[in-house]
Amino acid sequence: MRRSKWTSAFLCTALAGFMLAACSNSDNAGNGGAATTEPSTDADQGEAVESGPATAGLPISQGDLTLKFFIDLDSKVGATMKSYNEIAAFQEMEKRTGIHIDFQHPPVGQTTDQLNLMRASNSLPDIVFYNWPSIPGGAAKAIADKSILKLNDLVDKYAPNFKKILETNEEVRKMATLNDGTIYMFPVLWIDPAVRVNYGFQIRKDWLDKLGLKVPETIDEWYTTLKAFREKDPNGNGDPTDEIPFVSSAGDFRNFSGAWGINASTGFYQQDGKIKYSAMEPAYKDFLETMAKWYKEGLIDPEYASTDGKMKDSKITSDKGGAFIGSLSANMGRYLGLAQPNIEGFDLIGAPAPIGPAGKPYTNTNNFIKSVPGPGAAISMNNKHPEETVKWLDYLYGPEGIKLINWGIEGESYVMKDGKPQFTDIVTHNPDGLPMDQAVTRYALPHVAMPTVRVKDANWAITTTLPQQIDAVGTWEQSDTSLLLPLISPDEKDSARLASIMNEVQTYEDEMINKIVMGIEPVSKYEEGVETLKRMGIEEAIGIMQDALDQYNQKK
Template sequence: MKKAYGKKAKIITLSTVLMATVMAGCSSEKPQEGATAAPSGTSASAYPKAFSYWAELDGDSAISMKNFNENAAYKEMEKITGTKVDFKHPTGGSTQIQEQFNLMVASRNLPDAVQTNWFNVARGPQSAIEDGTIIRLNDLIDKHAPNFKKYLSEHPDIASMIKTDKGDIYAFPFIRGDDKIKVYYGPVIRKDWLDKVGLEAPTTIDEWEKVLIAFRDKDPNGNGKKDEIPFLLEASTVRNDLLNAMIGAWGILDKFYQKDGKIQYGEMQPEFKDFLTTMNRWYKDGLIDKDFAAVDGKLKDAKTSNNQLGVLYGYSSGTIGKFTDLMKDSVPGFKMIALPNPTLKKGDTPAAGMISPTYPGEHSVAITTAAKEPEKIVKWLDYAYGQEGHMLFNFGIKGQSYELVNGKPVYTDTIKANPNKLTFKQAQSQFMRSQYGGPFVQDVESFLQQMKYPEQLDSLDIWSKAKNQLQLPLMTLTADESKKLASIMNDINTFSDEMIVKFIMGAEPIDNFPQYVEKLKKFGIEDAIKIQQSAFDRYSKR
């Protein structure tokens, strides 16, 4: 479930999103039980003969295909609807893809449909409608999307999330269909190391420190060298609104959050100074990896694979599952488990942990003003929100990628033990879209069946135990608000990214924190808080 909101903040500097959830299609909450794939009597002629569709080709799909037309779900869609989709895939990393999107919009060389995060668009989705880039979908959904219309009537909270402040629906959304899908990231510890040093899994910051000192001093990897890295705190996660790595222990979030309806900015709070003070002490005492400021995914993997790393933040599948597979033969007794999000006081419920929104904004499909038959594209997109489309996009092709076992879809060995040595998600990408996202409701079973080990399933429950009442929803800004907020936050993010690393590493004395707060005020943080407050108030009235 993909990536940290920090990147979004740098593009549009919208506030932290929070939330999370997911709507199970074939589990406890099927999205469209009883809905038809299309209106009764609909023929293939009701769908477009062809249309163009701009969407990122994700990394898992790119391993085995050059185009989504090679995906089995889309092949099946072509058989059902008679529609030939001309997929257009941007290339490069996230920055390059955003640049290509901006150029496409500016040149008005638009495809018929665009899948992206419309909150990343300059001035937001309402402006994209008003400037003639995309069309308002309310009436088209009402007339031509019975599956999605029914879903929204049964989930009015989702209907509110996908509208602008003016009430306009701008895209067909990706929805997480169950609460279990919203939490997939948190603190992870080497349980076999804990056993070797004779300690229990820590729950408070003080207990964390005791464990980290033991990992530093007691040779838990057993090689006779003092080469253990007690804790890998990644600089990129410290200011990450979605992941909330560690900062929730102090009862705040790192950037924008709300408390009793009032917008706060975490990095101005005295609790944030306390957090920095603790991290600075841990860094000086050798409890935090010396490469803290520069670590990337490859370096993180290398340190873990080298049996050096005790505690890190990671994923249920991409960390616990991945390294259990990788290390179980080379390191006897290797065991990774999830830790609860830490607190300051024993027995307290954590204020915040990682939680992904029910509607994350990503992978949403808007229809552009270039489309000649938008009502037919709406019908095509609506198919995924019916029961047949739900199964197709979450599980692929019956008899190939899944079978029904006691009425429940279960992935076959084509997915679980791919004969071509593809990973679970890479194999999924050949048959369905559930591993990445798109305009449909994600089924909880498509997520849970990735979990090979009990420690992975346990992690979902452990990380879910947080209040998560501080986070902000996805809010829409006016064009003027968006422009002003972006200008303020671009400067603040550049400044804070540098300063917080300096505070933790000791290059900037913690005693200079008041001057840091004053600089934030000079950059305009108080005006940014007012903008976010206005947007939050409007959202609350929807």
């Protein structure tokens, strides 16, 4: 059983009442006192240390300013509320800053469509939270189109907290800016590496125990394990055919590709500073051949192409699924909570990234190395109060703002114990019976994407409370991350061209993968597929990504 270097100090308290923060070695959220100096960075923990101008210039407005903020309604919030306006942290922030935020949440699944419509009609609200590097042309195109503002001068004048982070953290500065140094958003920040390792392979431990199997570490061991799940009736219901050894929604099974030293999940990866595209590498054919074999033998969910999140949940919690890939909270924690009362012995354990022909446990999860995972809050060109908006956003990167968004309201959602914040029973043992990840959202968002610094103690107190979760982090952090790419941004023209090429490439590749894995086409069709990708411009796309990576590496 592996123990994370970040988890050893937490295990005892996680088992004794969710008091993770109480025995932490650092105060990641801070003291919230009347500090007078600007924030610095703690090299050991990677969190913003609370020494910033927390209350300087408050209130920002006298209560007569409303800003419109476009952002997805996170499902954990949406389970009990209709808007982020109902969250106590934002209500308190309005009292402190004098600015009212009118949160505008698009319908589920319609975020991109609504954003495109608003850009086309020049009707963007004041603040727009989105994954800006993902749009055609990237953030540079959005600035050139006069959709969002270039923020360098505004940050320099009105954002001392965020500015200090950019000045003192090279990794954040490189990921959060364009190649020419343009600042275009206030990003989600995962400065502490401990909050990034939250996703990986998971497997039914009780099934392993019943069949006398160990946690698989290699592709061959995975095959043996999944084969046993398929043939030996581990759920014990007398039907040896109803188990689904590996439950996969869409392309989940592509995460096995790391065993071949490629990344079929994201396509692009790096090897010794050189950009590669997985489908163009010979190892990709071997990976497809193995997945086709597994699929034919019933080891991969036969419905993977149509399985959505709800179907995946059902297959795991109905005692059918044996293994899957997912997150610590939304999958492992939730499944344990849902299934254990109904399925005797139900248990999950994190499994390491499998080792295969490439010889190392390569992970495909890019977020493991990203202090800036991607999304952030941009200010639209329609904003009539950019100075006040920047001040409001910057508050979220100062000590009091970080503490407010991560912990909520002192005396209600948390109390101070031995100088450190600790969630109260209203979060950890909610009187309305809400699970912790929903209960906390009435006060704070330590596990939801927001433009602020994510605090380890608060995040782990919600997402990593169970020993299974803590062990999983210790396992997943052993993965080799050398194939992963940081958040890189091609230039405006290149980004638009890249999007054009990859839209066609990815559509074709998805079809090719499904046909080969499902046995509709033979694996020998792979070479033909490579030639098709070349005609579509994949080699040009690789060149664009190489230029972007080179520019990223050369950033000062």
